[in-house]
Amino acid sequence: MKNIPVDLIREVFNYQSRFEGSTMVFKIDYPVTKTPGFPGLVKDLALLAQTGFKVVIVPGAKENIDAVLEHNNISSSYINTLDSNVRITTSEAIPFVEMAAFDVASRFMTFLSGSRVDAVIGNFVRARGLGVIDGTDTGHTGTVDKIYAGSLERVLNLGMVPILPCIGWSPSGKPYNVQSDEIALAVSTVMKAEKLYIISMRNQSEDPALPERFTPAETEALIAAKSELLPNSAENASLTQYLRELKLGLKASRAGVHRVHIIDGSQEGAVLMDLFSNLGTGTMIYTDEYDSIRALHSRDLPDVLRLMEPLMQEGILIRRNADQILEKKNDYIVLEIDGSIRACGALHDWGEAQGEIAAVATDPQHAQLGLGRQIIGCLVEKAKKSKMNRVFALTTKTQDWFESLGFKETAVETLPGQKRKVYDQSRKSKVFALEI
DSSP states (O other), X not given: OOOOOXXXXXXXXXXXXXXXXXXXXXXXXXXXXXXXXXXXXXXHHHHHHHTTOEEEEEEOOHHHHHHHHHHTTOOOEEEEOSSSEEEEXXXXXXXXXXXXHHHHHHHHHHHHHHTTOOEEEOOOEEEEEOOEETTEEOBTBEEEEEEOHHHHHHHHHTTOEEEOOSEEEXXXXXXXXXXXXXXXXXXXXXXXXXXXXXXXXXXXXXXXXXXXXXOHHHHHHHHHHHHHHGGGXXXXXXXXXXXXXXXXXXXXXXXXXXXXXXEETTSTTHHHHHHTSSSOSSEEEEOSOOEEEEEOOGGGHHHHHHHHHHHHHHTSSOOOOHHHHHHTGGGEEEEEETTXXXXXXXXXXXXXXXEEEEEEEEOGGGGGGTHHHHHHHHHHHHHHHTTOSEEEEEESSOHXXXXXXXXXXXXXXXXXXXXXXXXXXXXXXXXXEEEO
C-alpha cells in the first residue's frame, strides 16, 4: 500500500470545516491570466466555490488596458500619488478601458463556466470621480464610493462567483476607472472577508530572507526598510510591485481582514496549498492569533505522543506513556497552529529553585518556523514566574541546539538533589543549564 499523507488529509478537513461558508476575496494581477497555469488556478477557485466557500474575484487589468489603448493610438499618462500611480482616464479612453477590463473579467467567467460554476460580472461598485489632483483633471478616473454588499451577498448565497472588473459607476451611470487594489480592499472590508489573496507573478523565492508571516507592525517596518532600498534597487519594478502588495495587505489587515496572503500565481495549486495547509505557500499578514502556546489538555495526548514517538524511538527523548504525561499534565505546554498541535514541552520543578526542561518535540514539517525555540522561551518564562533561577536539560544528541539557545554544559553534581537520585547513569546524558 502506498504511503498516504494522513496528516495532510487531516489538515484539509480541518480547514474545510473551519472556513466553509466564509468569504474570500482573490485579487489577481493581469499577468497571471497569461500563464499556462491560469486555467488551473480558476479551476481551483471553482472547486472552492463548489465546496462551500464564498469566492469573490477582483481581476487586475492594467497591462491589458495599456495594450488596448496603445493598439487604438490613445495616449495614457499617470499621476504619482503617495501610495501609487493613478492613471488619467480621458473621455476618449474610458470606452476602451471598459472594454479591456471586461475582457479580462470574461476570461475568468469562461473558465469558471468550464468548471460548471456560475459567475456574475456585475456593477457592484459605486464610484465617484477623483477630480483634479495637483492641477491635473483625472477625467474618468474614480475611487470607490460604495460597495453594494447586499447584491454581492445575494449572489454568493446562490453559490455563484461575483467578478468585479476595475470599473465603477456613479449614481447617474457615469463610468469610472477604479484601481483593482482599491476595489479588493473595499470588498474585503465591507464583506468582512476572512481572507484576502493577492495573487501576482512575483517570485518570492527571490528573497529567501523574507519571513513567511508578519503582524501589521512587522509589515509596516518591512515597508519602511524596503522603501529605503527602492532608489538604489536594480530590481526597481519588482520591488515597487512588492511594496504595493505589502501596502494593500497592511491596509486590509488594519481594516479588519484577519489574514492577507501574498502568493505566486505561477505556482501550480498555490491557492489550495496555502488554504489547506498550516504553512501555506506565500507570505501572510495576520491579525488574529495564528499560533499560540497553551497548557496541555487531556484531548491533546494523541497529538503529543505522535510528536514524541519518533524522538523516543531514536533515544533522543526518554519513553513516556499517556499515564505518565497525564500524571504531570500541569508541567506540559503545547504549541497550536490553526487547531493542530505542532510542538510540546514540559517544565518539571525539582526544588532548589531549579526546573528541568523536558519532552521538547516539534513537527518536523514545521522545522523552519523555530517552534522548539518558542517552546523553550515559554518554558523559561514559566520558570521565571515560578521564582526559579535556573533551568536545565538532559540530552544525549541535541547539545548543539541547546548551546545555540544560551545553555552551557555543566556537571551532573549541579543538579538538584531529588533529580540526582533518579538520574539514569546508563544514558550518560549531558547536562546543559541556563541561569535566569
